Amino acid sequence: MKPLIALRSVAPLLLTGILVALVQGSLPDYWYFVLVVAGINIILAVSLNIVNGFTGQFSIGHAGFMAVGAYTAAKIVMSTRGLVSTGAGEQLVFLGALAAGMVTAAIAGFLVGMPSLRLRGDYLAIVTLGFNEIIRVIIENSEFLGQATGISGLPKLTTLAYVGMAAAITVMVAVRLLQSTHGRALLAIREDEVAAEAMGVDTTGYKVRAFVIAAALAGLAGGLLVFYLQLCTPKSFTFIKSIEVVAMIVLGGLGSVSGAFLTAAVLTILLETLRGFSEYRMVVYSLLLIFFMLGRPAGLFGTREIWDLLPRWRRKAAAGGAP
Amino acid sequence: MSAPVLEARKVTMQFGGLKALSEFELVIEPRELVGLIGPNGAGKTTAFNAITGVYPPSSGDVILSGERVNGQRPHQICGKGIARTFQNIRLFKQLSAIDNVRIACHQRAQAGFAAAVLRSGGFLADEERITRRAEEFLQVMGLAHRRDEQARNLPYGEQRRLEIARALATGPKLLCLDEPAAGMNASEKVSLMELVRKIRDDFGLAILIIEHDMRVVMGISERLVVLDHGVTIAKGSPEVVRKDPKVIEAYLGDSYLEEKHIAVPVGGGK
Amino acid sequence: MTEFLQHLVNGVSVGTIYALIALGYTMVYGVLKLINFAHGDVYMVGAFSGFYISHALGVEKEPTLAKALAVFVGSMMICGVLVFLMERFAYRPLRHRARLTALITAIGVSLFLEYFMQLSGWFGPASAPFPPGPTPRFFPQPMSFETPDLPLGELSIQKVDVISFLVAVGFMLALQWVVYRTRFGTSMRAVSFDSQVAGLMGINVNRIISGTFIIGGVLAAVAAILVASSRPSINPLMGLMPGIKAFVAAVFGGIGNVPGAMVGGLVLGLAEEYVAGYLLSSYRDGIAFALLIVVLLVKPAGLFGTFRPEKV
Numbered sequence A: 001m002k003p004l005i006a007l008r009s010v011a012p013l014l015l016t017g018i019l020v021a022l023v024q025g026s027l028p029d030y031w032y033f034v035l036v037v038a039g040i041n042i043i044l045a046v047s048l049n050i051v052n053g054f055t056g057q058f059s060i061g062h063a064g065f066m067a068v069g070a071y072t073a074a075k076i077v078m079s080t081r082g083l084v085s086t087g088a089g090e091q092l093v094f095l096g097a098l099a100a101g102m103v104t105a106a107i108a109g110f111l112v113g114m115p116s117l118r119l120r121g122d123y124l125a126i127v128t129l130g131f132n133e134i135i136r137v138i139i140e141n142s143e144f145l146g147q148a149t150g151i152s153g154l155p156k157l158t159t160l161a162y163v164g165m166a167a168a169i170t171v172m173v174a175v176r177l178l179q180s181t182h183g184r185a186l187l188a189i190r191e192d193e194v195a196a197e198a199m200g201v202d203t204t205g206y207k208v209r210a211f212v213i214a215a216a217l218a219g220l221a222g223g224l225l226v227f228y229l230q231l232c233t234p235k236s237f238t239f240i241k242s243i244e245v246v247a248m249i250v251l252g253g254l255g256s257v258s259g260a261f262l263t264a265a266v267l268t269i270l271l272e273t274l275r276g277f278s279e280y281r282m283v284v285y286s287l288l289l290i291f292f293m294l295g296r297p298a299g300l301f302g303t304r305e306i307w308d309l310l311p312r313w314r315r316k317a318a319a320g321g322a323p
Numbered sequence B: 001m002s003a004p005v006l007e008a009r010k011v012t013m014q015f016g017g018l019k020a021l022s023e024f025e026l027v028i029e030p031r032e033l034v035g036l037i038g039p040n041g042a043g044k045t046t047a048f049n050a051i052t053g054v055y056p057p058s059s060g061d062v063i064l065s066g067e068r069v070n071g072q073r074p075h076q077i078c079g080k081g082i083a084r085t086f087q088n089i090r091l092f093k094q095l096s097a098i099d100n101v102r103i104a105c106h107q108r109a110q111a112g113f114a115a116a117v118l119r120s121g122g123f124l125a126d127e128e129r130i131t132r133r134a135e136e137f138l139q140v141m142g143l144a145h146r147r148d149e150q151a152r153n154l155p156y157g158e159q160r161r162l163e164i165a166r167a168l169a170t171g172p173k174l175l176c177l178d179e180p181a182a183g184m185n186a187s188e189k190v191s192l193m194e195l196v197r198k199i200r201d202d203f204g205l206a207i208l209i210i211e212h213d214m215r216v217v218m219g220i221s222e223r224l225v226v227l228d229h230g231v232t233i234a235k236g237s238p239e240v241v242r243k244d245p246k247v248i249e250a251y252l253g254d255s256y257l258e259e260k261h262i263a264v265p266v267g268g269g270k
Numbered sequence C: 001m002t003e004f005l006q007h008l009v010n011g012v013s014v015g016t017i018y019a020l021i022a023l024g025y026t027m028v029y030g031v032l033k034l035i036n037f038a039h040g041d042v043y044m045v046g047a048f049s050g051f052y053i054s055h056a057l058g059v060e061k062e063p064t065l066a067k068a069l070a071v072f073v074g075s076m077m078i079c080g081v082l083v084f085l086m087e088r089f090a091y092r093p094l095r096h097r098a099r100l101t102a103l104i105t106a107i108g109v110s111l112f113l114e115y116f117m118q119l120s121g122w123f124g125p126a127s128a129p130f131p132p133g134p135t136p137r138f139f140p141q142p143m144s145f146e147t148p149d150l151p152l153g154e155l156s157i158q159k160v161d162v163i164s165f166l167v168a169v170g171f172m173l174a175l176q177w178v179v180y181r182t183r184f185g186t187s188m189r190a191v192s193f194d195s196q197v198a199g200l201m202g203i204n205v206n207r208i209i210s211g212t213f214i215i216g217g218v219l220a221a222v223a224a225i226l227v228a229s230s231r232p233s234i235n236p237l238m239g240l241m242p243g244i245k246a247f248v249a250a251v252f253g254g255i256g257n258v259p260g261a262m263v264g265g266l267v268l269g270l271a272e273e274y275v276a277g278y279l280l281s282s283y284r285d286g287i288a289f290a291l292l293i294v295v296l297l298v299k300p301a302g303l304f305g306t307f308r309p310e311k312v
Helices: A003-024 A029-054 A062-079 A087-113 A121-141 A160-178 A181-191 A193-198 A203-229 A239-252 A257-273 A275-295 A312-321 B044-052 B074-079 B097-104 B113-118 B121-140 B156-169 B186-203 B214-218 B238-243 B245-259 C002-032 C039-057 C065-094 C099-118 C159-181 C183-193 C195-200 C205-230 C240-253 C258-279 C281-298
Strands: B006-015 B018-028 B033-037 B059-064 B082-084 B174-178 B206-211 B223-228 B231-236 C150-152 C155-157
Touching: A003 A160, A029 A062, A029 A160, A029 A181, A029 A203, A029 A239, A029 A257, A062 A087, A062 A121, A062 A203, A062 A239, A087 A121, A087 A203, A121 A239, A121 C099, A121 C240, A121 C281, A160 A181, A160 A203, A160 A257, A160 B113, A181 A193, A181 A203, A181 B097, A181 B113, A181 B121, A193 A203, A193 B074, A239 A257, A239 A275, A239 C099, A275 C065, A275 C099, B006 B044, B018 B033, B018 B044, B018 B206, B018 B223, B018 B231, B033 B044, B033 B186, B033 B214, B044 B074, B044 B082, B044 B174, B044 B206, B074 B082, B082 B156, B097 B121, B097 B156, B113 B121, B121 B156, B156 B174, B156 B186, B186 B206, B186 B214, B206 B214, B214 B223, B214 B238, B223 B238, B223 B245, B231 B238, B231 B245, B238 B245, C002 C039, C002 C155, C002 C159, C002 C183, C002 C205, C002 C240, C002 C258, C039 C065, C039 C099, C039 C205, C039 C240, C065 C099, C065 C205, C155 C159, C159 C183, C159 C205, C159 C258, C183 C195, C183 C205, C195 C205, C240 C258, C240 C281, C258 C281
Parallel strands: B033 B206, B033 B223, B082 B174, B174 B206
Antiparallel strands: B006 B018, B006 B059, B223 B231
């Protein structure tokens, strides 16, 4: 790999890291918190969009994968406590634990993706929801995982810089996937599964892969969340959380990465600033969902990206620069 | 002479009590242009579905270039060199024309997921190659000017041609066209058949073409197979088939009525 | 043996409730191919309707049979109206759009009902404010059961369970009659088979669909009142689990199939009861989903359903 290309593949990551590192010291606590939550929601929405938006499957169990990743990471960090003393060592363990969480979540994604080979649309939705609930039931019954109270006393290892970089990775994966032959295969499945299959797309393989990627990223989000809250409980990963993520991508436009990014960020910030009305939060959510479906079922952006809405010359330049 | 590109041996398709296709036999040699004709509901599309793996045949064998492919999934069969179009156009409607064709080049890509995410050199070269290939096929089908337009916004005739471009892009040895001329007027049909012949000559592939209207394929097919109620009632050169009394019987109703400009009620079951 | 029979009794008692709710899912799915996600919340609204009516009638002070009937009928009517409005304003405009659009809307309606009912009350007395808020409320006994429970040795069968079983079976038999013996039922089955053709044959498809929704809503209300009479704690999220489980029951029996929903409900109720009783009691809520996943993988069409592959 040429050095220039190598640089290009990680440049967005470095940029975000530097930017967030510069900013995070000067933020008031409240905004720091809001931005962490927004970043995590961005990871969730953009990754779920790979399954629901690109591939046209319908998963409403994203929080289940979060839980798998979160509990894996939490258990690993807690069981290695005392073994590592230095700050750097702790950071390394943390990163390793996050990665392990991604792997276990990906395995869960593989297991849930398998039924999707046979199921379509609403049936699949119910299976993913069922998976979400089974995970919750298992956690609440497992002493090893702390039952309903969960695992508390986690060190506060998640920083805004980590969240920012994870969000950048997620967006990068989604956008680059979308603009590749693999992404087009996913889109083909969404558009017409029979035709996609006839054109040589291994539809089952791709569906499972979409699930695995999305699940791994959700696992990452879960890990980051619990090490920010310093608490890992099944309450953070209920079916309501899954629906919240679905709402974000539906409102943003299924299939639009920038749409998912923007709605996740805006909705989080909006709802956090309206904390006083937290009672009404889900009522507003649900009404938004209904009215959007009735009035603009494609969401804000449809399958388009923000840059598709820019003037033509800009689009041409973009198309020429990044085919 | 190499092995035939397609050999169907006693292929039977049964849906519940209905035999949609019984003991279907067909051999297609390389570069052959074969017409599969028959009245509505004769089992033509069923034969296609059996060959391309949409439904595995209830019994019998489908052999592609000497390899038995029964029970393989459509994408695997596509990889072995069969491409098809659909009777009721099945384009990726919300995607651009170029993307429709690029998806068909999918099996040519070597770079994996990681390469795509990291934008490795191999991946970029792959993408470039795929794009160029897709553009070529658009050019061939006279769709270059529609490159970035959404498939659903193309006029009907161009959608049909885009479907053919997409099928060609998979690099088939055998191209199966399911009523490509459906819904076209007489002169459009003629020029489409010219195009089909040209594709066969330029790309050197075998073509199996389904047509409901016998006269359309008479001119270009070297051989015809006639189906009625799932049974092969005649096969052979157009001249022979045209004179076959069984074919005339099966067809008389339809073509007679059409010539007299009597509206034919649309048959169901398609 | 007593234990086994006790589980049987409990399983059947829970199962009939699942079956009643499952019928609503299955019939709506039959005519619209829509999973009415909000159906479990209709059940919840049914319970709260009963709660408010009981309060208005002063049931807790002086329960009578007439009042019990009023609670029953009133709650059925409220649920009927609710589902009618739901179908008319949320689902009907989406009927010809992608199925997922309608599913997302249904999820939206479900969330709306759940969270609207969790808002703290705006009006009404402190004992029964509207909306009721998140805290569980006590559902007053619509009738007094002063006679002791049936004497069956160690086996305990509560009288309220017997009554609710009989009522549930009665409604199911009535439904069976409606679906297979009446003009409406014939039309409903026609719409379910092919709504377009049914429309061409002169069936008023909109009316049939509304009617189907209303029947489902009414049955959910019946289930709610029956459950609330024996387990009186009700809250705005009470519909979530029974709703999802009843859906599983419907899928198990073959969604769109009326007798299938009844069998599915009973099977699920019994499975839960026996697994919870003999194996792991705390895994009760997981059983439904495990069952669902197994069914969908082994026989996606369910017990009595027929799987129709997509035509190419």
